[in-house]
Amino acid sequence: MKHTRPLLLLVSLVLLPALCRAADEGYGYPFQGSYEATIMQTPPALKPELPKKIRVEELVLDVIPDLKKPDVFFYNEGLRCTFAYQKEKAPLVFVIAGTGGSHKAPRLMTLMKALYQAGFHVIILPSPTHPNFVISASHTHIPGDLTDDAADLYWAMERAWLKVKDDIEVSDFYLTGFSLGGTQAAFVAKLDEERKSFNFRKVLMINPAVSLYNSIGQIEGLLDKIPGGKDSIVTFFNTTMDKFTKFYHRGEFVALNDEFLFKAFQEKLLSTEEEGGVIGTVFRTGSAGMIFASDVMTNGGYVVPKNRVLSNTESLTDYFWVAIHLSFFQYFDEYFLPYFQKKRPGLTREALIEAQSLKSIEGYLKSSRKFGVMTNENDFILKPGDLDYLRQLFGERAKIYPIGGHGGNFEYKDNLAYAVGFFK
Amino acid sequence: MPVTIRRIIIALSLAMSLTGCATTATLPPEVPPMHSVSEIKDERVAQSKDSWEGFNRTMYNFNYRLDKYFLLPIVSGYEFITPTFVQQGVSNFFNNIEETRNLTNSIFQLKGKQTLMTLGRFVTNSTLGIGGLFDVATPMGMPVRREDFGLTLGYWGCGPGPYLVLPFFGPSSARDGSGILVDAGIRYALVSAINPDVNIGDEWDTIHAGVTALEAIDKRHGESFRYYGTEYPFEYDMTRYFYTKKREFESSK
Numbered sequence: 001m002k003h004t005r006p007l008l009l010l011v012s013l014v015l016l017p018a019l020c021r022a023a024d025e026g027y028g029y030p031f032q033g034s035y036e037a038t039i040m041q042t043p044p045a046l047k048p049e050l051p052k053k054i055r056v057e058e059l060v061l062d063v064i065p066d067l068k069k070p071d072v073f074f075y076n077e078g079l080r081c082t083f084a085y086q087k088e089k090a091p092l093v094f095v096i097a098g099t100g101g102s103h104k105a106p107r108l109m110t111l112m113k114a115l116y117q118a119g120f121h122v123i124i125l126p127s128p129t130h131p132n133f134v135i136s137a138s139h140t141h142i143p144g145d146l147t148d149d150a151a152d153l154y155w156a157m158e159r160a161w162l163k164v165k166d167d168i169e170v171s172d173f174y175l176t177g178f179s180l181g182g183t184q185a186a187f188v189a190k191l192d193e194e195r196k197s198f199n200f201r202k203v204l205m206i207n208p209a210v211s212l213y214n215s216i217g218q219i220e221g222l223l224d225k226i227p228g229g230k231d232s233i234v235t236f237f238n239t240t241m242d243k244f245t246k247f248y249h250r251g252e253f254v255a256l257n258d259e260f261l262f263k264a265f266q267e268k269l270l271s272t273e274e275e276g277g278v279i280g281t282v283f284r285t286g287s288a289g290m291i292f293a294s295d296v297m298t299n300g301g302y303v304v305p306k307n308r309v310l311s312n313t314e315s316l317t318d319y320f321w322v323a324i325h326l327s328f329f330q331y332f333d334e335y336f337l338p339y340f341q342k343k344r345p346g347l348t349r350e351a352l353i354e355a356q357s358l359k360s361i362e363g364y365l366k367s368s369r370k371f372g373v374m375t376n377e378n379d380f381i382l383k384p385g386d387l388d389y390l391r392q393l394f395g396e397r398a399k400i401y402p403i404g405g406h407g408g409n410f411e412y413k414d415n416l417a418y419a420v421g422f423f424k
Numbered sequence: 425m426p427v428t429i430r431r432i433i434i435a436l437s438l439a440m441s442l443t444g445c446a447t448t449a450t451l452p453p454e455v456p457p458m459h460s461v462s463e464i465k466d467e468r469v470a471q472s473k474d475s476w477e478g479f480n481r482t483m484y485n486f487n488y489r490l491d492k493y494f495l496l497p498i499v500s501g502y503e504f505i506t507p508t509f510v511q512q513g514v515s516n517f518f519n520n521i522e523e524t525r526n527l528t529n530s531i532f533q534l535k536g537k538q539t540l541m542t543l544g545r546f547v548t549n550s551t552l553g554i555g556g557l558f559d560v561a562t563p564m565g566m567p568v569r570r571e572d573f574g575l576t577l578g579y580w581g582c583g584p585g586p587y588l589v590l591p592f593f594g595p596s597s598a599r600d601g602s603g604i605l606v607d608a609g610i611r612y613a614l615v616s617a618i619n620p621d622v623n624i625g626d627e628w629d630t631i632h633a634g635v636t637a638l639e640a641i642d643k644r645h646g647e648s649f650r651y652y653g654t655e656y657p658f659e660y661d662m663t664r665y666f667y668t669k670k671r672e673f674e675s676s677k
Contacts, residue, residue, distance in 0.1 A: 072657075232466055234468065238467055291659050302458050314486065316661070322463075325466065334458060
């Protein structure tokens with residue numbers, strides 16, 4: 001504890017130039033660029049003070065009974081959720097993780113603590129794009145459709161609630177989600193209007209995508225700018241890692257920690273294009289796991305030979321290598337679209353793209369006062385016009401920060417205070 | 425004679441055709457996937473070889489089960505019954521003993537400043553820190569510098585060799601795995617030199633076994649890594665990559 005003050009001082013000194021610039025706008029988040037904010041996120045000293053120990057446990061849910069799981073996923077025991085609970089009667093907030101995010105995604109653990117501190121129960125669900133969800137909670141095992149994923153999420157939330165409802169007292173239900181999870185929250189809320197299991201009082205969308213197809217275009221676009229283009233994604237990754245190794249050996253670093261990363265950023269080790277490339281690579285790493293899990297579960301013959309039975313000690317390295325080279329567009333056109341066209345003959349590509357957007361339910365979103373949105377002017381997953389659209393849709397319930405990239409300021413103290421305040 | 429041979433051939437071909445039937449009945453033939461390695465012209469994700477992959481993956485799964493059915497239940501029991509400050513004291517105590525490993529290997533690498541720093545840490549924590557129960561050296565400006573025999577070998581130019589997953593110890597390499605043995609040997613020799621009564625009497629054996637068990641529990645308690653904890657299908661590859669990278673960062677420094 002007593003080391004916090006000098007540390008805080010030190011960090012504010014280091015950040016002083018950045019802070020001065022930001023202070024003009026009255027918002028103290030330090031990283032100006034969209035990509036740098038997304039990578040660096042929030043320095044520890046600028047996060048709020050949160051409880052270290054809270055009442056929390058992991059829920060493992062049997063969401064789809066009698067589900068056959070291939071041997072290669074032998075470690076999957078069911079859907080994993082994080083559950084924080086109060087002793088007293090309190091409102092419960094469901095949280096949906098962002099693309100590829102698990103029930104233990106660090107930024108969501110921070111949000112959970114902030115909500116817990118303010119007196120809420122919290123349940124975090126992994127993203128429907130996370131392999132754990134694709135395998136154990138998706139009825140089709142084909143992630144990416146907002147309507148289907150919302151139905152799976154709702155079903156999973158009901159199972160989670162059944163599991164805990166005898167142990168806690170709940171006054172109201174709330175819902176939030178980050179990134180893709182934010183967009184999904186809107187669709188889950190819409191489903192709740194019919195099913196009425198929770199009657200969510202308020203729904204907060206944090207850094208949501210307006211249109212999934214546009215957002216994947218924005219993310220894929222980051223990889224167009226790396227040397228050699230997106231087909232050289234691994235070469236780019238290896239080169240970048242070599243840069244970091246050399247930088248580490250040049251400097252007087254004792255450990256691979258925040259300080260090291262911050263220094264690397266300060267010295268502009270990576271160009272803006274390379275920072276974008278790193279973000280694109282992280283997304284692709286997540287999608288590789290999602291594609292593989294989906295392909296094995298459906299026996300889809302996309303990257304794994306159809307009818308191949310994988311043992312639990314078999315090498316998966318080649319599948320990883322192939323899957324990380326598949327773009328979101330390829331997934332959409334070669335895997336996702338054919339599945340839906342087979343299910344609904346006559347479905348056009350355009351109609352499927354339209355369905356993956358807030359615009360497809362804008363009538364509902366406009367009519368309901370329960371929604372709020374938090375995002376940033378320089379969130380790169382949004383296209384020009386998306387911000388105006390969100391403002392027009394939600395009016396003063398759209399909180400738009402000037403900087404922060406895609407969720408870089410998620411754990412910044414002002415942002416967490418706003419998110420918690422929204423539910424208060 | 426020819427009749428017998430003919431009979432054998434008939435019997436064999438009959439048997440073989442039957443197995444053929446059995447396979448096709450349960451498993452439809454494999455169909456090549458839409459995308460495969462032949463179309464990729466990029467570098468490999470991890471460029472180091474994984475020559476012992478079969479063994480390693482088996483061991484990875486073994487460690488998962490060792491954790492799940494044995495170590496983690498013991499660790500949670502330990503965390504449940506002991507107060508946090510006791511756990512911290514126990515960790516500090518064993519970390520302080522490990523300073524001997526950091527020290528000997530700093531010497532082996534002829535790193536003067538680091539040797540003095542590590543010696544300073546060990547002496548400070550053993551005295552002011554009451555036998556190592558408290559880490560007073562870190563706030564005094566003497567941060568821990570991890571060294572082990574694997575890193576010493578690396579320092580003198582020995583490559584890591586093939587990746588190796590060890591039971592209990594987890595991700596390692598041929599070089600680092602042998603390093604663990606050497607460090608254990610040195611520690612045993614040091615302990616014997618300080619206390620020549622080692623191995624005299626059953627009582628000592630029991631204490632020794634207890635201390636070793638506590639150290640193993642403390643190690644697992646201090647390590648947040650969980651096998652398959654990410655449920656990411658390529659976790660094995662990621663772990664291999666990051667372990668190798670981390671050692672690359674640490675060695676040659």
